Amino acid sequence: LLNTCYYIIYFDSDSNRLIIHIPLFNNRFMQSAYQARQIIVEGLVQGVGFRPFVYRLAHEHGLNGWVRNTAEGLIIHIEGSEKQINGFAKALRLRPPGASVIRSVKIITSRPRFCETFQIQKSESGSDRITQISPDIAVCEACLQDMESQTHRLDYPFINCTHCGPRFTIIRDLPYDRQNTTMDPFQMCETCRTEYESIADRRFHAQPVACRQCGPEYTLLVRGQKITGIQHILEQCSKIIAQGGTIAIKGMGGFHLMCDAENRAAVRRLRNIKKRDGKPFAVMVRDIETAGRLADLSDQEAGLMKSWRRPVVLLKQRRSPLPEKAGRLSPELNPGMATIGVMLPYMPFHHLLFRELATPVVVMTSGNLSDEPIVIDNEQALDTFGDVTDAVLVYNRDIRNRADDSVAFVAGGNPRMIRRSRGYVPEPVRLSFPVEGLLGAGAELNHCFAVGKGRDVLLSQHIGDLKDPPTHAFFEESVSRLSKLFRSDPSHVACDMHPDYLSTRYALRSGLPVTRVQHHHAHVAACMAEFHLTKPVTGVCFDGTGLGSDGHIWGGEFLHADLNTFTRHSHFDYLPLPGGDKAAKETWRTAISILYQTFGGEFRELNLPAVEHWRVHPDAELILQAIDRELNTPLSSAAGRLFDAVAAITGVCLYNSFHAEAPMRLETLIADNVTEEYPFDAGKTIRFSATIRAIIHDIGNRVPVPVISAKFHNTLVSVIFLVTQQMKSHYGTDDVVLTGGVFQNRYLLEKTEQRLNNLCNLYSPKRIPCNDAGIALGQIAVAAQKAQATEKKDCETLVEGEKL
Numbered sequence: 011l012l013n014t015c016y017y018i019i020y021f022d023s024d025s026n027r028l029i030i031h032i033p034l035f036n037n038r039f040m041q042s043a044y045q046a047r048q049i050i051v052e053g054l055v056q057g058v059g060f061r062p063f064v065y066r067l068a069h070e071h072g073l074n075g076w077v078r079n080t081a082e083g084l085i086i087h088i089e090g091s092e093k094q095i096n097g098f099a100k101a102l103r104l105r106p107p108g109a110s111v112i113r114s115v116k117i118i119t120s121r122p123r124f125c126e127t128f129q130i131q132k133s134e135s136g137s138d139r140i141t142q143i144s145p146d147i148a149v150c151e152a153c154l155q156d157m158e159s160q161t162h163r164l165d166y167p168f169i170n171c172t173h174c175g176p177r178f179t180i181i182r183d184l185p186y187d188r189q190n191t192t193m194d195p196f197q198m199c200e201t202c203r204t205e206y207e208s209i210a211d212r213r214f215h216a217q218p219v220a221c222r223q224c225g226p227e228y229t230l231l232v233r234g235q236k237i238t239g240i241q242h243i244l245e246q247c248s249k250i251i252a253q254g255g256t257i258a259i260k261g262m263g264g265f266h267l268m269c270d271a272e273n274r275a276a277v278r279r280l281r282n283i284k285k286r287d288g289k290p291f292a293v294m295v296r297d298i299e300t301a302g303r304l305a306d307l308s309d310q311e312a313g314l315m316k317s318w319r320r321p322v323v324l325l326k327q328r329r330s331p332l333p334e335k336a337g338r339l340s341p342e343l344n345p346g347m348a349t350i351g352v353m354l355p356y357m358p359f360h361h362l363l364f365r366e367l368a369t370p371v372v373v374m375t376s377g378n379l380s381d382e383p384i385v386i387d388n389e390q391a392l393d394t395f396g397d398v399t400d401a402v403l404v405y406n407r408d409i410r411n412r413a414d415d416s417v418a419f420v421a422g423g424n425p426r427m428i429r430r431s432r433g434y435v436p437e438p439v440r441l442s443f444p445v446e447g448l449l450g451a452g453a454e455l456n457h458c459f460a461v462g463k464g465r466d467v468l469l470s471q472h473i474g475d476l477k478d479p480p481t482h483a484f485f486e487e488s489v490s491r492l493s494k495l496f497r498s499d500p501s502h503v504a505c506d507m508h509p510d511y512l513s514t515r516y517a518l519r520s521g522l523p524v525t526r527v528q529h530h531h532a533h534v535a536a537c538m539a540e541f542h543l544t545k546p547v548t549g550v551c552f553d554g555t556g557l558g559s560d561g562h563i564w565g566g567e568f569l570h571a572d573l574n575t576f577t578r579h580s581h582f583d584y585l586p587l588p589g590g591d592k593a594a595k596e597t598w599r600t601a602i603s604i605l606y607q608t609f610g611g612e613f614r615e616l617n618l619p620a621v622e623h624w625r626v627h628p629d630a631e632l633i634l635q636a637i638d639r640e641l642n643t644p645l646s647s648a649a650g651r652l653f654d655a656v657a658a659i660t661g662v663c664l665y666n667s668f669h670a671e672a673p674m675r676l677e678t679l680i681a682d683n684v685t686e687e688y689p690f691d692a693g694k695t696i697r698f699s700a701t702i703r704a705i706i707h708d709i710g711n712r713v714p715v716p717v718i719s720a721k722f723h724n725t726l727v728s729v730i731f732l733v734t735q736q737m738k739s740h741y742g743t744d745d746v747v748l749t750g751g752v753f754q755n756r757y758l759l760e761k762t763e764q765r766l767n768n769l770c771n772l773y774s775p776k777r778i779p780c781n782d783a784g785i786a787l788g789q790i791a792v793a794a795q796k797a798q799a800t801e802k803k804d805c806e807t808l809v810e811g812e813k814l
Contacts, residue, residue: 074088450787598665
């Protein structure tokens with residue numbers, strides 16, 4: 011036998027055994043008949059059922075070996091024939107779990123260990139490298155069916171499997187195993203343990219697996235009375251909502267405030283609780299059919315709503331809903347707006363609740379007061395909402411990581427992010443260069459920070475307005491948690507140039523080296539980083555505010571930029587903002603400034619709401635004197651302030667009761683099929699005096715405001731087209747980036763993309779928000795490139811010195 015076959019003798023240090031392997035086949039087939047490979051899978055592979063998937067795939071292809079999670083990624087050892095291994099590797103790439111994202115697969119020839127079975131081994135956490143953590147995943151259809159058929163999970167509101175359920179909001183540490191989550195206190199019953207350990211079961215190694223016997227439970231607190239039992243809770247919640255009441259309900263990443271979206275009094279009461287005057291509320295609908303009856307719904311929008319991420323999607327509301335059980339939404343939901351934020355149920359409890367509710371649509375807004383962080387703690391929820399709502403619904407599993415609902419819209423057939431949180435965080439953005447140890451401190455409003463790890467940038471969940479003390483505390487806590495979770499030890503901080511931003515102050519207090527990045531350069535760099543753009547681009551950046559390198563406020567910018575430097579090619583004309591920050595709230599001030607700039611003192615004769623408002627103001631003439639004497643009137647080139655001025659001049663909005671209200675209302679009014687535009691003066695400085703004069707002329711001729719709004723938007727599209735054309739001729743740039751919060755304006759974005767489509771390669775943020783929530787990514791990208799350029803320069807200097 012030994013003369014006709016290969017045999018192998020080796021010492022296995024893992025088992026401390028001498029192995030003599032004598033195969034029972036001819037040596038001609040030995041090499042092809044039994045081989046081994048080690049496969050390293052990097053990407054979003056933890057918490058999405060990847061190990062059970064690999065286990066089943068190995069059995070399907072008749073392979074032995076093992077799989078385990080490590081901090082580096084997923085490591086697989088497989089043994090079998092070359093044909094079997096190749097089939098396995100192909101299926102691994104083509105048929106991964108739906109919520110997984112495979113970034114790379116490395117296959118290395120390995121030594122056979124002659125494993126007798128295929129096993130899932132215990133996870134390792136020794137490395138300081140990390141693998142991706144899954145965002146939270148909406149409950150899957152299979153679990154919803156199980157909720158109606160499995161005896162131990164009938165109507166169980168925490169049902170989940172390897173394909174769905176909480177992930178980021180419950181994780182405390184890596185690797186993603188039950189003991190590292192807030193499910194740790196809940197010991198599996200025998201039934202759940204059997205499912206967890208059974209390869210044939212969909213809950214095989216599902217870390218949050220639970221049932222009615224061993225898992226978390228809801229409790230409804232109604233004025234001191236505790237109601238338990240899911241059916242009693244559902245009946246009571248349905249009764250409260252039907253009677254026009256409000257409920258604080260614990261969601262996946264924090265509390266929500268809920269009421270009947272068709273009940274005007276209930277929605278008004280909720281506004282009083284939230285201390286929110288006019289900002290639109292999001293709603294949750296029973297199903298996609300209800301969404302289609304309430305709003306115009308494209309295939310892309312429906313697909314985004316039904317995705318496992320389940321964001322709030324901004325839809326164009328039908329003013330006359332289709333009659334089939336849709337009802338009529340309260341006008342208090344989104345007063346004066348044409349869009350409505352709509353989401354589908356994503357927790358099992360949501361589905362159970364809609365089974366009981368008479369209404370197919372409820373308000374489901376963040377459970378916080380004003381601009382504070384969303385509440386996640388049961389006791390805090392009782393303190394905050396116990397006396398102002400009719401009930402507080404809690405459960406006894408902790409939320410470790412706060413996560414608001416994500417918000418998105420579809421423009422030009424592509425999803426675009428407005429708020430990136432639940433369902434998206436902490437999925438990283440992979441760059442083409444290293445960013446290890448970098449922390450992006452972010453901006454001020456719509457704040458998110460970012461952590462660099464390897465070539466990944468991990469953007470935080472939505473933080474909020476840092477000027478609010480609890481929000482700032484949430485920011486500092488989250489930096490610590492995210493850095494620890496992803497084994498990141500920041501060694502360098504990138505921040506905004508504005509010295510008064512609290513994020514900048516945080517960076518300067520850190521004691522670490524700091525790179526200060528100009529606000530609009532960071533916006534452009536973030537989009538470049540998302541799309542791996544390395545050559546210089548034309549950056550069109552429109553937003554409301556950002557400190558410029560000349561000390562003035564920027565926001566209507568055309569930059570020639572790469573990831574290291576930028577040149578300001580042209581910009582909107584500077585406009586004094588009387589009262590400074592007051593002008594961002596009181597849009598009539600900006601209107602008076604631009605009218606004074608355009609008409610001089612003659613503006614006093616204009617019959618406009620903004621002028622009437624100025625006339626009766628006790629400091630009317632002092633405001634003009636302040637502009638003349640440059641007292642508390644900072645200069646701004648911001649596109650956002652131009653929108654404010656036009657909205658106030660036309661009487662659309664004299665006050666911003668919430669961020670960007672005036673531009674949103676102006677967009678809402680745009681008339682269809684208007685192709686006309688207003689004149690403007692384009693050069694290094696883009697002046698809009700001719701635009702304002704033409705708008706005043708139209709107002710005097712009783713041109714409808716929707717037509718004026720359309721012509722104004724068309725004017726900006728032409729400005730962008732003309733300047734971009736000039737910059738292409740001057741610099742030779744083919745790539746154009748559209749970014750900044752103003753490009754959340756769907757009309758402006760789509761019309762600009764259509765106009766520029768044949769002129770250049772066009773990019774606008776998709777995976778990250780174009781507003782300030784995405785700016786931390788750009789800060790990290792710029793800081794990394796500046797560091798790289800410095801290292802290169804130092805190296806060249808060293809080489810030159812050696813030559814000398």
